[in-house]
Amino acid sequence: MYNYNQFDHDFVRNRVNEFRGQVVRRLDGSLTEDEFKPLRLMNGLYLQLHAYMLRVAIPYGTLNSRQMNQLAMISEKFDKGYGHFTTRQNIQYNWPVLKDTPDILDALADVEMHAIQTSGNCVRNVTADHFAGAAADEIEDPRPTAELLRQWSMDHPEFQFLPRKFKIAMTGGPNDRAVTKAHDIGIRMVRNEKGEPGYEMLIGGGLGRTPMIGKVVREFLPKADLLPYVEAILQVYNLNGRRDNKYKARIKILVHETGIDTLREWIEEVFETQKSHHQAPPVEMIEAIEAQFQPPKLDNAKVDEDKLSKVISSDPLLRSFVETNISEHFDSNHAIVTISLKPIGGTPGDATAEQMRIMAGLAEAYGYDELRVSHEQNIILPHVRRDDLPEVYKVLKEAGLATANVGLLSDMIACPGMDYCALATARSIPVAQELSNAFEDLKLQQDIGPLKIKISGCINACGHHHVGHIGILGLDKAGVESYQITLGGDGTETASIGERAGPGFSYEEIVPAVSRIIDRYMSIRESKNDTFLDVYRRVGADTFKEALYPEEAASA
Amino acid sequence: MSVIVRDSGFEKDTWETDGGLFIDLEKYGQDVTEREPNKTAIDIPNDVTVESLKGLFNSAAMIRIPFPSFADGRGFSLAKQLRQQGYEGKLRAVGHIISDQYGFARVCGFDEVEIDFDMAGRQPEEQWLARVPKQDLSYQNLLMGKRPLRNI
Amino acid sequence: MARVVYPKVVTANHLLGGDVIYMTASGDWSRQHEDAKLYEDIDEAEVALKLAKGQAHMLAGPYLADAQLGENGKPEPVHFREAFRTRGPSNYPNHGKQAEA
Numbered sequence: 001m002y003n004y005n006q007f008d009h010d011f012v013r014n015r016v017n018e019f020r021g022q023v024v025r026r027l028d029g030s031l032t033e034d035e036f037k038p039l040r041l042m043n044g045l046y047l048q049l050h051a052y053m054l055r056v057a058i059p060y061g062t063l064n065s066r067q068m069n070q071l072a073m074i075s076e077k078f079d080k081g082y083g084h085f086t087t088r089q090n091i092q093y094n095w096p097v098l099k100d101t102p103d104i105l106d107a108l109a110d111v112e113m114h115a116i117q118t119s120g121n122c123v124r125n126v127t128a129d130h131f132a133g134a135a136a137d138e139i140e141d142p143r144p145t146a147e148l149l150r151q152w153s154m155d156h157p158e159f160q161f162l163p164r165k166f167k168i169a170m171t172g173g174p175n176d177r178a179v180t181k182a183h184d185i186g187i188r189m190v191r192n193e194k195g196e197p198g199y200e201m202l203i204g205g206g207l208g209r210t211p212m213i214g215k216v217v218r219e220f221l222p223k224a225d226l227l228p229y230v231e232a233i234l235q236v237y238n239l240n241g242r243r244d245n246k247y248k249a250r251i252k253i254l255v256h257e258t259g260i261d262t263l264r265e266w267i268e269e270v271f272e273t274q275k276s277h278h279q280a281p282p283v284e285m286i287e288a289i290e291a292q293f294q295p296p297k298l299d300n301a302k303v304d305e306d307k308l309s310k311v312i313s314s315d316p317l318l319r320s321f322v323e324t325n326i327s328e329h330f331d332s333n334h335a336i337v338t339i340s341l342k343p344i345g346g347t348p349g350d351a352t353a354e355q356m357r358i359m360a361g362l363a364e365a366y367g368y369d370e371l372r373v374s375h376e377q378n379i380i381l382p383h384v385r386r387d388d389l390p391e392v393y394k395v396l397k398e399a400g401l402a403t404a405n406v407g408l409l410s411d412m413i414a415c416p417g418m419d420y421c422a423l424a425t426a427r428s429i430p431v432a433q434e435l436s437n438a439f440e441d442l443k444l445q446q447d448i449g450p451l452k453i454k455i456s457g458c459i460n461a462c463g464h465h466h467v468g469h470i471g472i473l474g475l476d477k478a479g480v481e482s483y484q485i486t487l488g489g490d491g492t493e494t495a496s497i498g499e500r501a502g503p504g505f506s507y508e509e510i511v512p513a514v515s516r517i518i519d520r521y522m523s524i525r526e527s528k529n530d531t532f533l534d535v536y537r538r539v540g541a542d543t544f545k546e547a548l549y550p551e552e553a554a555s556a
Numbered sequence: 557m558s559v560i561v562r563d564s565g566f567e568k569d570t571w572e573t574d575g576g577l578f579i580d581l582e583k584y585g586q587d588v589t590e591r592e593p594n595k596t597a598i599d600i601p602n603d604v605t606v607e608s609l610k611g612l613f614n615s616a617a618m619i620r621i622p623f624p625s626f627a628d629g630r631g632f633s634l635a636k637q638l639r640q641q642g643y644e645g646k647l648r649a650v651g652h653i654i655s656d657q658y659g660f661a662r663v664c665g666f667d668e669v670e671i672d673f674d675m676a677g678r679q680p681e682e683q684w685l686a687r688v689p690k691q692d693l694s695y696q697n698l699l700m701g702k703r704p705l706r707n708i
Numbered sequence: 709m710a711r712v713v714y715p716k717v718v719t720a721n722h723l724l725g726g727d728v729i730y731m732t733a734s735g736d737w738s739r740q741h742e743d744a745k746l747y748e749d750i751d752e753a754e755v756a757l758k759l760a761k762g763q764a765h766m767l768a769g770p771y772l773a774d775a776q777l778g779e780n781g782k783p784e785p786v787h788f789r790e791a792f793r794t795r796g797p798s799n800y801p802n803h804g805k806q807a808e809a
Contacts, residue, residue, distance in 0.1 A: 010693075021686070030679050031656075031679075032678075035626065049792065097726060098725070151698070157663040157694070162629060238630060278700040281700065285698070418792055479787055
């Protein structure tokens with residue numbers, strides 16, 4: 001857990017004061033709305049459909065109980081008593097008023113948080129594997145690097161007015177839980193043949209109107225070269241990225257139009273210059289950052305396995321929770337607990353102030369004071385002793401937070417859609433709610449097995465629909481909501497972009513359509529272990545299209 | 557006429573009244589020997605490569621980089637590249653720049669910013685002075701170069 | 709099929725609160741769509757929009773939205789987006805304008 005030094009404190013507080021001044025200058029006419037807009041966006045403040053929305057950064061999704069409690073406090077004092085956790089591991093407040101936002105930012109600064117660069121055409125909040133520092137399969141914790149990048153990108157004088165937004169994601173091992181291949185820059189911790197630590201660098205991934213999987217621009221980048229290299233990528237993009245068309249302005253289009261090999265040459269050339277003009281970060285700074293991400297001093301008393309398994313097997317609901325929401329920790333006495341923010345019929349990613357406090361309390365009592373936000377809009381307790389699981393479960397259950405659906409059908413990603421977002425072309429939350437209700441039986445969901453449904457309310461794809469096993473995209477078709485289905489997407493290390501299944505479905509038709517896909521999958525899978533994605537990759541789209549469009553299939 | 561913003565505040569633009577010339581890069585031509593470098597400023601577009609300007613560095617006392625919109629940040633990278641490639645003359649940003657960007661412009665290598673009277677009226681001097689950078693205090697300096705004035 | 713041309717209302721978000729607002733016949737602003745002045749004439753609507761743009765100190769993002777005369781004789785939205793703006797989010801019926809109804 002990174003703790004601010006005096007410089008961080010001063011920087012964030014100074015930034016709040018700057019923003020306070022900008023609000024005053026907007027009101028007195030010094031700044032036009034056009035000029036104020038990018039400035040407020042750089043501080044996380046959007047103007048949405050019904051109200052302002054403040055997006056608070058949770059760098060690489062890591063926070064402690066004090067911060068979670070403060071998020072709860074803010075939601076009660078300045079909002080409507082809840083918050084929405086997002087696919088960028090952030091939290092959004094949907095109802096703040098303009099004059100309160102500087103005070104909210106001050107309240108965040110009190111607990112070493114900010115909303116800087118959570119929007120605008122700049123480097124956004126750096127995301128990372130939500131199991132970082134706890135996962136059994138990790139090569140190295142990516143968060144010290146993510147923190148380095150956070151600091152480097154803060155108020156970077158050259159890169160605040162890029163052609164378009166710029167997103168960086170990191171993963172610490174071979175299993176990609178951070179969708180790194182769908183980011184402007186994706187970074188994976190690797191070792192070279194000499195065993196030295198470094199990074200595999202990808203660029204040009206992204207979803208949106210033209211979804212693309214990132215391409216490797218450098219197979220191995222020594223750790224010390226990271227900042228000049230990233231600086232080189234950004235400079236090449238800032239100067240060459242398209243500014244004539246917002247939909248062609250992301251770096252993925254530059255990669256696509258220029259070619260990765262040419263772009264690599266440009267980047268390498270600038271990189272050499274950057275290296276000669278910049279010093280590597282001082283070793284003591286790097287070490288100071290790394291020291292703050294050491295795993296907590298884990299209680300290594302041996303778990304009484306017999307006793308634990310008796311307790312778990314005596315309660316079918318607990319057993320199902322443990323089977324679904326628990327992941328392997330690097331320490332065998334511990335486990336990673338995923339708290340689902342996807343209750344049946346609920347709004348994906350929403351938590352009430354009370355729930356935030358309960359999760360904070362659990363982190364404090366059983367979780368070495370650590371919490372994570374996942375890009376799948378859930379909350380993680382990364383270090384929990386396995387013999388504490390029954391107690392943790394009990395507390396979660398009382399708070400309505402024990403839904404045993406992680407990785408299953410109702411663990412959907414959904415963007416806010418037209419219920420909140422000014423850019424949306426259709427609603428996405430109610431679609432998620434109705435799908436969840438239609439499959440409310442968790443036993444059925446468990447039988448269906450691992451399934452990722454992702455819903456976006458517009459082409460910008462904040463709901464990651466392109467990388468959903470089943471993706472749903474809400475559009476406005478001649479004044480009516482219409483939902484397009486994509487199949488076979490995957491956001492992990494085996495990333496792929498989903499294929500469009502055919503014509504869209506109306507709001508009333510979309511849930512039955514998804515049900516037909518599920519029915520077809522269930523009828524053709526070879527065993528319970530034959531997952532939806534496996535089947536799709538083996539048999540292809542045709543059988544699912546036939547299930548989706550039975551009339552066309554019949555007339556063909 | 558326009559207003560020049562420097563760290564000391566607003567000033568009149570005296571470049572042309574003092575006999576200086578602004579010459580578009582495309583009209584700059586091959587023969588630059590007849591011009592007095594200290595009276596010459598080059599107006600470059602913001603999509604030019606710095607590599608192509610290298611031969612002109614000593615022929616002009618000023619390079620002026622346009623900001624067609626404050627949201628177009630190419631000028632920041634161009635200024636930085638010019639400095640990295642060894643240009644030591646004056647760098648001026650001209651066009652739609654807002655006071656909130658003044659510090660960025662300075663840190664990227666600009667010496668001054670040229671704004672019109674409308675902007676100077678709407679965003680008076682004190683709003684620009686508030687953005688004069690405290691050079692040594694930035695994450696970038698901490699991580700990639702200069703040390704801060706005080707201990708962290 | 710020819711595209712239907714609908715009458716317009718002038719709408720925006722309130723600068724301080726962010727709330728959806730509509731321009732009334734007197735040139736004031738109301739939080740309720742039914743109070744909006746309905747412009748049959750696009751030129752008149754454009755003039756009103758220009759007026760709204762001149763009030764940047766109290767609102768943000770003014771634009772013309774399609775609307776029509778409802779059965780109760782008051783303007784109502786045409787497009788579903790505008791209908792949502794008159795109500796609030798569908799996942800929390802107790803939030804937004806719908807909570808006051």
